[in-house]
Amino acid sequence: MAEIGIGLIGGGYMGKAHAVAYSAVGAVFDTPLRPRLEMIAAGSPASAERYRAAYGFARAADHWRDLVADPKVEAVVIASPQTTHRAIAEAAFAAGKPVFCEKPLGASLADAQAMVAAAEASGQPNMIGFNYVRTPATQFVRQLLAEGAIGDVTWFRGEHTEDFLADPDTPANWRCFGRAAGCMGDLAPHMVNCALALMGPIAELSARVETVHATRGGVAVDNDDHGQMMLRFASGVMGHLYFSRVATGRKMGYAYEIHGTKGAVRFDQEDQNAVHLYRAEGPEATRGFTKILTGPAHPDYLPFCQGPGHGTGYQDQIIIEARDFLRAIHTGQPVWPTFREGLATARVIDTAFASAADGRWHPVPQI
Amino acid sequence: MAEIGIGLIGGGYMGKAHAVAYSAVGAVFDTPLRPRLEMIAAGSPASAERYRAAYGFARAADHWRDLVADPKVEAVVIASPQTTHRAIAEAAFAAGKPVFCEKPLGASLADAQAMVAAAEASGQPNMIGFNYVRTPATQFVRQLLAEGAIGDVTWFRGEHTEDFLADPDTPANWRCFGRAAGCMGDLAPHMVNCALALMGPIAELSARVETVHATRGGVAVDNDDHGQMMLRFASGVMGHLYFSRVATGRKMGYAYEIHGTKGAVRFDQEDQNAVHLYRAEGPEATRGFTKILTGPAHPDYLPFCQGPGHGTGYQDQIIIEARDFLRAIHTGQPVWPTFREGLATARVIDTAFASAADGRWHPVPQI
Amino acid sequence: MAEIGIGLIGGGYMGKAHAVAYSAVGAVFDTPLRPRLEMIAAGSPASAERYRAAYGFARAADHWRDLVADPKVEAVVIASPQTTHRAIAEAAFAAGKPVFCEKPLGASLADAQAMVAAAEASGQPNMIGFNYVRTPATQFVRQLLAEGAIGDVTWFRGEHTEDFLADPDTPANWRCFGRAAGCMGDLAPHMVNCALALMGPIAELSARVETVHATRGGVAVDNDDHGQMMLRFASGVMGHLYFSRVATGRKMGYAYEIHGTKGAVRFDQEDQNAVHLYRAEGPEATRGFTKILTGPAHPDYLPFCQGPGHGTGYQDQIIIEARDFLRAIHTGQPVWPTFREGLATARVIDTAFASAADGRWHPVPQI
Amino acid sequence: MAEIGIGLIGGGYMGKAHAVAYSAVGAVFDTPLRPRLEMIAAGSPASAERYRAAYGFARAADHWRDLVADPKVEAVVIASPQTTHRAIAEAAFAAGKPVFCEKPLGASLADAQAMVAAAEASGQPNMIGFNYVRTPATQFVRQLLAEGAIGDVTWFRGEHTEDFLADPDTPANWRCFGRAAGCMGDLAPHMVNCALALMGPIAELSARVETVHATRGGVAVDNDDHGQMMLRFASGVMGHLYFSRVATGRKMGYAYEIHGTKGAVRFDQEDQNAVHLYRAEGPEATRGFTKILTGPAHPDYLPFCQGPGHGTGYQDQIIIEARDFLRAIHTGQPVWPTFREGLATARVIDTAFASAADGRWHPVPQI
Ligand SMILES: NC(=O)C1=CN([C@@H]2O[C@H](COP(=O)(O)OP(=O)(O)OC[C@H]3O[C@@H](n4cnc5c(N)ncnc54)[C@H](O)[C@@H]3O)[C@@H](O)[C@H]2O)C=CC1
Ligand SMILES: NC(=O)C1=CN([C@@H]2O[C@H](COP(=O)(O)OP(=O)(O)OC[C@H]3O[C@@H](n4cnc5c(N)ncnc54)[C@H](O)[C@@H]3O)[C@@H](O)[C@H]2O)C=CC1
Ligand SMILES: NC(=O)C1=CN([C@@H]2O[C@H](COP(=O)(O)OP(=O)(O)OC[C@H]3O[C@@H](n4cnc5c(N)ncnc54)[C@H](O)[C@@H]3O)[C@@H](O)[C@H]2O)C=CC1
Ligand SMILES: NC(=O)C1=CN([C@@H]2O[C@H](COP(=O)(O)OP(=O)(O)OC[C@H]3O[C@@H](n4cnc5c(N)ncnc54)[C@H](O)[C@@H]3O)[C@@H](O)[C@H]2O)C=CC1
Incomplete structure (x- = not known):
């Protein structure tokens, strides 16, 4: 060893x-x-x-x-x-x-x-x-999509919402200065990466970005509090993303819902051990969203616990990342997500700022 | 009498x-x-x-x-x-x-x-x-907003999503022809009206509208399956609306979430007797969304039942409407929502089609 | 007509x-x-x-x-x-x-x-x-059980919990006097009836019944605030029932969960338009409780609304009852539940009091 | 160090x-x-x-x-x-x-x-x-009770339900033999300990214990599949506990609900990062169960993550235990729960078997 x-x-x-x-x-x-x-x-x-x-x-x-x-x-x-x-x-x-x-x-x-x-x-x-995309739940969703479990996807809605700056009386801190520390720079990358991972490249988007509380404790804030974008994936599917650090009540609102011709999936990181899956099959009377609790049947869960429903937590995501980094070093093979994923995400965010500036749809440059 | x-x-x-x-x-x-x-x-x-x-x-x-x-x-x-x-x-x-x-x-x-x-x-x-806006739950939310229970609103997200045309194999029917029967014409008005009722006028918007399944049973469909709009209310607040008749798994997805500086509200018509209210007050350790079940303490509930949590249903909304229409006739005073509300809604939808056509932000003409 | x-x-x-x-x-x-x-x-x-x-x-x-x-x-x-x-x-x-x-x-x-x-x-x-047992949801559960959708039942847990007397400072009112107005006399019949309807006769039980707040406003209360019973159905299945009028936070806690060899069902009247069904079938990774929203596919729903998930309410249950009473009169055929159901329920409650008095298991006399 | x-x-x-x-x-x-x-x-x-x-x-x-x-x-x-x-x-x-x-x-x-x-x-x-009792959520509930946040407790219901032997076709394994490996011996201790930790000693109980599937793959099983007990705590409060390894659909059903004169608490380990708290205060119209997500404001959470709602998992409970054991060694002071807690739990379970044998209420011997 x-x-x-x-x-x-x-x-x-x-x-x-x-x-x-x-x-x-x-x-x-x-x-x-x-x-x-x-x-x-x-x-x-x-x-x-x-x-x-x-x-x-x-x-x-x-x-x-x-x-x-x-x-x-x-x-x-x-x-x-x-x-x-x-x-x-x-x-x-x-x-x-x-x-x-x-x-x-x-x-x-x-x-x-x-x-x-x-x-x-x-x-x-x-x-x-990008740790969130590596939870057992979201890895499982990625599998479901790849297997066509919900048919052809027709809509993707994602958000990353938290409320650590929701109170206008919170004084300015380092997060209030510089684009990279703003909501789009700091929070958005996780969910943009998730959208790319689950749905493939984003072809074009129209965005709006805002500073909700322009001053804090008398000090002018110079970056954004929340932002949204309508978008079209290269696959043709339409979607929407929203990011906020002023989303009162939201603690870890990394959440998405995906509609397909044969089913749908919903996930919210605030209940990170559950995936909600709808399948348009069987008698109408028994259809509905199934709340699946993660367990040994899901990716990367078993090493943490033999019991289904016993649950993994935030720290476990970082352990999964560490395993992957060691694996990349050990095998010499790239393990997703590499820096290229970081760059792809950065391009989407950069395009969003450009769109927010002129109010038009912009193509997202591909790498 | x-x-x-x-x-x-x-x-x-x-x-x-x-x-x-x-x-x-x-x-x-x-x-x-x-x-x-x-x-x-x-x-x-x-x-x-x-x-x-x-x-x-x-x-x-x-x-x-x-x-x-x-x-x-x-x-x-x-x-x-x-x-x-x-x-x-x-x-x-x-x-x-x-x-x-x-x-x-x-x-x-x-x-x-x-x-x-x-x-x-x-x-x-x-x-x-516009019956949905008259449930005890949404009437109560309107009161909460009016009283400033969640402070200054900073974000509104609404949707009206159903799945009655989600299956691409569903043959074309009358709903597939004519703008007024499309998703924007037929489903969107309820949630646009809700947004206006809760938030006031919409100043401008940028929209996209799509036909997801262009043919059904060999017949070309001529109206839209889903649509979305980013928007700014006249109050300055940013928002987003989404409408779909192909939202697999969604049966009555008339839902909204509203963030404010002092709290937040969430509602979903699929559980029409519950309002989720967050208040940014008291010790951090006891904060969270409170699931309030409607009851005699909420508008127009008591006449249906003395027991809280016993619940009203779809039909009851129409009874509330009938009461209001009779009241308008009896008193000779207009009772909200009048035809003007219908027109205000129509203007928003018309503007959305214009925006979808050129990909730009459009001001919404006020009445 | x-x-x-x-x-x-x-x-x-x-x-x-x-x-x-x-x-x-x-x-x-x-x-x-x-x-x-x-x-x-x-x-x-x-x-x-x-x-x-x-x-x-x-x-x-x-x-x-x-x-x-x-x-x-x-x-x-x-x-x-x-x-x-x-x-x-x-x-x-x-x-x-x-x-x-x-x-x-x-x-x-x-x-x-x-x-x-x-x-x-x-x-x-x-x-x-017995109106609650006639909601589309509970009628549907009854069908599921009859069809063996969850296999052989192995456990039934029911409760009827409300909180209208939870506050010890609520002064005594008529509900505080006489066995028939107590929790066992007044609230318990609904859920006992439900247990009988879904599971068949109760063979034996062991119960405890209590007055939690013995005086109210200086006045001695003479009936019970809550009660529970362990029981065995004639089918051999074990179960438990709980009834309370001091269940703080519970507004309409008519709720049950049923385990079977092939599945499980959960229901709570506080969300009366949803049935949660688990089926032990298909890959482990996609199993979970499916939240089924009632709709036209469920018993007695369609006459109230064509849209699934639009929901029925308390008043609608009473309309269903009225339909049944008219039907019984019109056809001359008994429509369930007749007075015999009321008597069967009364026997269970009477036996519970007897068991509470001596702390032993008692057989429930059958009609 | x-x-x-x-x-x-x-x-x-x-x-x-x-x-x-x-x-x-x-x-x-x-x-x-x-x-x-x-x-x-x-x-x-x-x-x-x-x-x-x-x-x-x-x-x-x-x-x-x-x-x-x-x-x-x-x-x-x-x-x-x-x-x-x-x-x-x-x-x-x-x-x-x-x-x-x-x-x-x-x-x-x-x-x-x-x-x-x-x-x-x-x-x-x-x-x-006893790891489950040491999650941030349950530690927080213990604090709430100690502070009187829900007033005087009037009812406690707990369960520990899983479904690893729910399928009657699962062949017999070592868990099917010997009292200590049965449901009462193996699963029950966690929730009995929880009841004692949150509520204090159990004074008396009446129990029933059953083997639901007496043979598995032709082999006779010699221990129990599920069991229940009605009980009275030394404090006078009435309660109920249920334990099952045949609870189809339940993966980690370590759950409890507690009613008090001023509020109520609910918890379910399947969503281990949430505590549901009801407080009977403020206007009726805004009362309801608040879903509190664990975060840095709750016991033993911060060392795992700075972000509220980001969540801890099963493994983290064992890390908390390890900290406590090291602390006990380092300080020389006993850290709860010691072996005495294990014995107190064993006494309750032993009494349950005695009660199940004769169908009567039994006092629980105190240490
Ligand atoms: N994946 C995720 O969920 C999260 C990722 N992040 C990212 O992690 C990074 C660190 O953020 P936090 O840990 O929240 O910040 P932090 O402020 O808690 O910690 C920053 C650390 O960097 C050190 N540091 C600062 N300047 C340095 C320098 N010039 N040379 C060496 N060390 C220096 C500080 O001493 C401190 O230990 C950021 O890039 C942030 O975007 C942050 C939070 C969550
Ligand atoms: N508020 C809400 O929740 C809903 C509102 N609607 C609205 O209600 C209206 C009716 O829709 P549905 O009841 O769903 O349609 P439907 O197809 O179920 O019923 C339409 C009725 O109109 C009658 N009709 C058709 N042409 C007519 C004519 N020329 N003169 C007189 N009667 C005529 C038909 O005989 C039929 O009885 C529409 O405007 C629709 O947008 C529909 C569904 C839900
Ligand atoms: N199925 C359900 O969900 C419920 C059933 N009930 C049952 O309904 C019955 C009535 O209860 P509530 O409506 O809650 O009571 P209530 O106190 O609201 O109404 C009782 C009515 O009976 C009338 N009344 C009293 N004494 C009378 C007499 N001697 N002759 C004729 N009328 C008389 C009163 O004037 C009053 O109109 C009870 O048997 C109760 O157990 C009550 C509530 C819910
Ligand atoms: N706190 C909790 O959540 C849980 C506690 N447990 C408890 O943990 C204990 C172990 O259970 P599991 O890990 O599930 O069992 P397991 O079967 O997974 O592991 C048992 C281990 O003990 C070893 N072992 C067996 N006989 C031994 C002997 N004579 N000398 C030394 N090692 C021996 C085996 O080699 C094996 O490594 C039990 O007391 C069980 O009740 C089990 C599961 C969950």
Whole structure:
């Protein structure tokens, strides 16, 4: 059983999630490659040392450059703010190391393009942190669609709605500045990626993006609170996406509903262990949405629990990601979603801003 | 207790509903004006006679013109197809009789305009059959919004989705021909009216409308299966509406969710006796959506049942409408929603078609 | 089309419901026999007159005896308190008139026995007001069970829970005195009847019955607030029933769940238009409870509405009852549930009190 | 940061869950004591070696006795079948080592008594694996009850229902033999413990226990499939518990509802991140059950995720247990639930069997 030294950059919300994931993934998935928590870097040497002790890394780095350069660091996980993603990834690829990067890929479309170029030039495994799309439930929905369980799809509606800035009295914080930290930059990528994963490329869209609360505590906010887009997939199917950080009452509103000629599917991450499936078959009197609880019969569930309905949680998604990144490194084969998925998502969001500016339908440039 | 002779035109789906409503409304609401089922007209004298016997009308008319002209018919209820609404209403107003007309007001915007003009020229009471907006639940939501229970509204999403044409193998029927029978013409008015009722006028919109199944049983369909619009209310609030008759699994998807600065509301007609209300108050640990079951504390519920949670049904909405029409006649005061509401709705739908044609945002002409 | 003169006794909660039902039933069900609201009686001549005017009866009676004796009253509907049921029913049968009686059949087991005897001696149609068991949803469940849709039943759990006396500060009212007005006497019959209807006779039971709030406003309460029983049906299946008028938060908790070897069913009257059906068939990955919305495919739904998911309400149940009573009279054939069902229910409740007294299992005497 | 060597016995369903938990707990909770996966034992040396490699333990033991005796094993976690619990625990206490034991405490009441005695004689930290009661949701409910959020409790209904033996064609397996592996022995302890934790001691009960499918594949089953008990808590409150392994459709039916004079609570483990709370306060028109999604405001949630509604899963419960066991060892203070909780649960179940045998109410012996 081979070991691999993990270098983690960032120890906040997602940094911790990845630290836990690399602690647990070996036991959960019996991975051929076993992670060793080698080194952690953060905003300052002191915070890096604090995280090191808390999460059980062997060493703390003074700066992410030291981590990237360290010979015992054999794979890099980026969980620092979006503005840092590009420089770190480029350095890591230059050093010939595989990179896992949290979403969004970069702070801008240009960043994302550069990062894909760097990844592909290096030939190193690369992945992006679209974790929600990897739950047992959404993986199962992807299978259902692929098998034609609901026939030809005719409509897709997705949303990612939360309410952490719903209260206008919440003072401005870092999330209120810069496009990459706005609702479209920060929240939208997850659901755009989901739409692409389940439905294929988006051909064109018409969007509107808004700042609902223009000032907070007297300070002017410079990015968006919510946005929506009508769209047409390359398959011809019509759809709609909505994203909001001011969706009062919504805590984890990563949700979608999909209509097809033979059935329909609904999912809401707030009840992440249930998929609602309708099939237009059998007597009318017994038709309806079936609430399927995830269990060992669904993708990537069994390693977490033998009991159906016992449920996986947020942290488990990150463990699944860690398994996939280790697998990409171990096999040398790309594991979806790679940086290209991050770029595809960035293009959709960039097009949405363009459409919001002129109020017209815009084609989405394909990679 | 005064009596009033009711003349009903149409004895199908809605004709029957109104027949039952006028049979029951006196006992339910103890109305000062008591309806007498005087006369019914339908597509043929034979069908009118069949309906007469079934629903308990005193007489059947050979033609709706006879009914409108009959001196014992003191109020006219139109429940025949949209193409007939205008001529009947104009004749009834000309005869100096109050008119209740099923939605949509007319078969086109021009019809709707003419009907409002006729109604207002006559000075007669006039109402339109937007029944869903009159359930105890949605009336209660309207109160909540008016009282500011959820603060300033920041987002409105509505849909009216059903699946009666979801199966592409369903052969073409009359609903497949003519704009007024399409999804936008036939289904959309209910939810557009709801949006207007709850949120006020729509200032501008960008829409897309589609025929999903262009042929049915070899016959070309000439109207739309589903449509959506992004919109901005005159209040400045952004929203989205979706309408579909191919929404597999959806039986009565008249549903909306509304976010505000202090709370949120959700409603779905498939569980018509529940309103979901979130209030951003009290400790975070006890916040969530409260599922409120309608009961005697909600508008127009008590006359149907003393027990909360015992529930009202579809037919009861029509009884509420009948009470309102009788009240408008009795008091001589307009009772919302009048024909003007029908016209306002028609304008929104007409604008949606224009926007769908050129892919741009269009202002909605106000009345 | 023949007419029949209805005499109604009681104009309160249920009296009104029956008045509305007899106003509407002809139009809803196109009944061969058409009710004429002939006469109403109540606690006093004044209240009878008030009800007459409100509900549209032709005449008010000074006393129920006059109503029963009136030649134009051809069928009697009893919606007065339980203590009055027996005397009225006996008089009506003696006068050779069909009787519909609200639940519970009488104020005691002895009453119920006498009423069945009187009914059968007279040979007149007789029915009891177990309305909930006649919703489209529960009728459909009954069909499912009869067809073996869930295999052999292995467990039945039922409850009827409301909260109208949950607040200990609610002062004592008439419901707080006398066994027939207690929770077991007044609420339990509906769900006991449901259990019998769905599962067949109860062979034996062990019960506990309690007064939770012994005094209200300083006044001693003399009947029970909630009660439960473990039971074994004659079929051998084990079950449990719970009844409460102090079930805080429950408004119409007439609910049951039934497990079988091949499936399961759940129902809750608070969402009366949905049946949840699980079938142990097909791949494990797609199993789950299907939420079936009632519609034209379900019993007695279509006459109320052509649209599935549009929903029926409380009042509609009473209209279904009225249709059945008219049918029993018209055909001369008993229509379930007759007084015998009321007696069977009374025996179960009587046995529950006996078991609660000595803490043992008791066989339930069969009729 | 001190380390502690963990010895795990059993590598199946729960053995794996504990292996993962001890891998992750340090990073999740920043525990002062850090577990080292020292040694694992199982049914055979070969399987122990397989588990060692898969879960990342340093060494495999040939027999649990070697593990218990090993000087580098400083704490013992028992996740082998119930019949082995007592001998292992006694040996571990004799060796002066803290013990965490999966539920049920022993294979019989006598075992449980002996184990408590051994634990207390040794003075070693001891805990039992009642994991469900430690979810953020149920911990929160416990707080709510303690704070009087729903007033005085008047009714408790609990169930633990699953369907892994619902199909009568499932052949007999080890779960079909021996009281400790039956539904009452194996499933019931979780919910009995929950009832005791939330409501305090059970004073008396009347139970019925049944084998629904007496033979499986021609083989006679010798233990029970489901059981129920009516009960009275020492507090005077009445309640009911139901347990089933033949509850078709139920996957993780660990569920309870609790009524109080001022509110009510409902919980179902199949949606483990939601608590439904009703409060009898404020205007009637806005009352209802509030669906609260767990989040950082609830006990033990934040270490798993900063986002409310993002959800914890089954595995996270076991991580919480691991934290508690480490805490008990580190602080030397007992952390609830200890072996005494296991014994209290065993007494209730033993009393249920006695009651089922004679059909009477039995007092539950207190410890
Ligand atoms: N996949 C998901 O569900 C989520 C993804 N994210 C993404 O994860 C990334 C991190 O976000 P959070 O963890 O929420 O932020 P956070 O603010 O909680 O943590 C950021 C971490 O980065 C470190 N950091 C900041 N500047 C640094 C620098 N120059 N060099 C090294 N370390 C630096 C900080 O010390 C801190 O430990 C972002 O890209 C964000 O978009 C965030 C939340 C959820
Ligand atoms: N408010 C609501 O929820 C609903 C409203 N509607 C509206 O109600 C109206 C009627 O629709 P449905 O009842 O579904 O149609 P339907 O096809 O069930 O019944 C139409 C009735 O009109 C009669 N009719 C047709 N041509 C006529 C003529 N020239 N003169 C007199 N009677 C004529 C027919 O004999 C038939 O009785 C339409 O405007 C429709 O949009 C329909 C369904 C639901
Ligand atoms: N099926 C169901 O869902 C329900 C059934 N019920 C049953 O209906 C019956 C009536 O109950 P409610 O309507 O709730 O009571 P209520 O108090 O609302 O009405 C009782 C009516 O009986 C009249 N009344 C009283 N004494 C009378 C007498 N001696 N002679 C003639 N009339 C007399 C009163 O004037 C009043 O109109 C009861 O047997 C009750 O158990 C009540 C509620 C629901
Ligand atoms: N807390 C919970 O949610 C659950 C608790 N349990 C409890 O966990 C315990 C284990 O059950 P499962 O993991 O389901 O069983 P399992 O059959 O999946 O695993 C049992 C393990 O014990 C080992 N084992 C058997 N005999 C042994 C012996 N003499 N010495 C050492 N190891 C031996 C086996 O090799 C196997 O690794 C039981 O007490 C059970 O009641 C089980 C499932 C869920």
